[in-house]
Amino acid sequence: MALNHTINETNKEYMIFAGSLSSLMAIENHKANNPLITQIQNSINTHMTINNNKIKLVWIPSHIGIEGNEKADKAANLAHRLPISNIPIPYSDIKVIINQYMASMWQQEWSKSKSFLRKSTPKIEPKGPKIITVERRFQTAINRIKIGHTRLTHTWILEKKT
Structure with missing residues (x-):
């Protein structure tokens, strides 16, 4: 959606903020x-x-307090009322759903x-990476470093001074 705003622009820099780390990693x-990816x-x-634009993807762990993201959340909630679209589901997504269902059935049995x-061993746990x-x-500090907005760069970003 955010990319659509860059279509007719050239020689610009954009930062696209997203709350889904897994989507950005994909x-x-x-x-x-x-x-789709x-x-x-x-x-x-x-x-x-073609447009000579610079696009930076930035992950933010929470949408709270960021006006554009709160608008995006409202738009996403309104989208639930729209009719279902016929976007083909990739095999990899179907595989995940089936594996989750099978693990659930296996646990019940x-x-x-x-x-x-x-x-x-009362609970069967799937093997895979552990989420840390x-x-x-710490997340905020890492994200500020990623986007180049730290105490050292604050004045330069706001006033373009060194």
Whole structure:
């Protein structure tokens, strides 16, 4: 959606803020196999090469207090009332949904089991990467470094002075 505002502009710099880290990581992954992600990547590349624009993707852990993001949240909530579109679901997304469903069914069957092993392992946990959570203060510091807005650069950004 934000890319649409850059279509007719040339030689500009844009920062697109998003609350979904996984989406931004998928967009930055050059081996993405999701058609929607590929379409976004192509659009970004087009705007950067043909229009000579610079586009920076920035993750923000929360939308609270940022006017543009609060408007985006409202628009997303209104979208729930729209009719369902026929966007094809990528195989990779279907695979995740099926795997989650199968794990749920497996857990239900395991919970009913009278096996001795169930007593030592009551919950089946899927293997995969563990998600690490970080304090908001640390997230904020990392994001400021990523976008180049720190105490050292504050005056230069606001006043273009060194």
